[in-house]
Amino acid sequence: NAGVMQNPRHLVRRRGQEARLRCSPMKGHSHVYWYRQLPEEGLKFMVYLQKENIIDESGMPKERFSAEFPKEGPSILRIQQVVRGDSAAYFCASSPNYGGELFFGEGSRLTVL
Amino acid sequence: QQQVKQSPQSLIVQKGGISIINCAYENTAFDYFPWYQQFPGKGPALLIAIRPDVSEKKEGRFTISFNKSAKQFSLHIMDSQPGDSATYFCAASIKGGDSNYQLIWGAGTKLIIKP
Numbered sequence: 001n002a003g004v005m006q007n008p009r010h011l012v013r014r015r016g017q018e019a020r021l022r023c024s025p026m027k028g029h030s031h032v033y034w035y036r037q038l039p040e041e042g043l044k045f046m047v048y049l050q051k052e053n054i055i056d057e058s059g060m061p062k063e064r065f066s067a068e069f070p071k072e073g074p075s076i077l078r079i080q081q082v083v084r085g086d087s088a089a090y091f092c093a094s095s096p097n098y099g100g101e102l103f104f105g106e107g108s109r110l111t112v113l
Numbered sequence: 114q115q116q117v118k119q120s121p122q123s124l125i126v127q128k129g130g131i132s133i134i135n136c137a138y139e140n141t142a143f144d145y146f147p148w149y150q151q152f153p154g155k156g157p158a159l160l161i162a163i164r165p166d167v168s169e170k171k172e173g174r175f176t177i178s179f180n181k182s183a184k185q186f187s188l189h190i191m192d193s194q195p196g197d198s199a200t201y202f203c204a205a206s207i208k209g210g211d212s213n214y215q216l217i218w219g220a221g222t223k224l225i226i227k228p
């Protein structure tokens with residue numbers, strides 16, 4: 001049973017470009033969470049999705065950031081018009097049917113030049 | 114009231130010693146308390162978890178102690194090894210409005226075990 005797969009592992013973008021981060025949850029998991037982590041800091045919750053639904057996006061900036069988890073395919077975190085402050089590691093986690101036990105991917109590290 | 118406060122921020126322990134990381138919470142509705150371990154460049158991984166109906170849970174060298182009345186829980190690593198050097202996060206979960214649980218995270222403790 002493969003773990004949570006995130007890609008790309010590393011992404012470099014120039015200011016103003018778009019970044020798309022993908023997350024395939026573990027098989028059988030229908031709940032996906034996105035977190036952001038700055039160097040030497042803890043995890044900051046961004047958004048919680050189930051298939052085709054956004055359940056809680058309270059941690060996600062209202063502008064430039066969006067997330068989806070379609071019926072088929074991976075979850076996508078999209079950052080439009082990136083700025084240097086978006087540089088961080090973005091982690092995806094999945095769970096089977098409750099938020100207690102999360103299984104994390106290895107993260108996507110975004111660098112904005 | 115939704116916060117989980119974790120301390121210390123960083124910790125250095127000699128090999129073979131006991132590492133202790135503490136967390137405190139306010140919201141008595143929390144009903145699940147996991148600890149996650151994160152190595153540099155990797156995602157966090159569940160290490161051990163406890164529910165408030167028990168006061169202690171042990172898995173190998175790792176023990177969670179839970180004090181419900183004080184609203185505190187701690188992670189103890191016995192016979193700490195250099196391979197334990199990582200960042201440790203405590204968390205607590207609370208039932209969300211749509212019957213799904215969500216995690217509230219501590220800020221993390223960077224643990225270094227000196228050989």
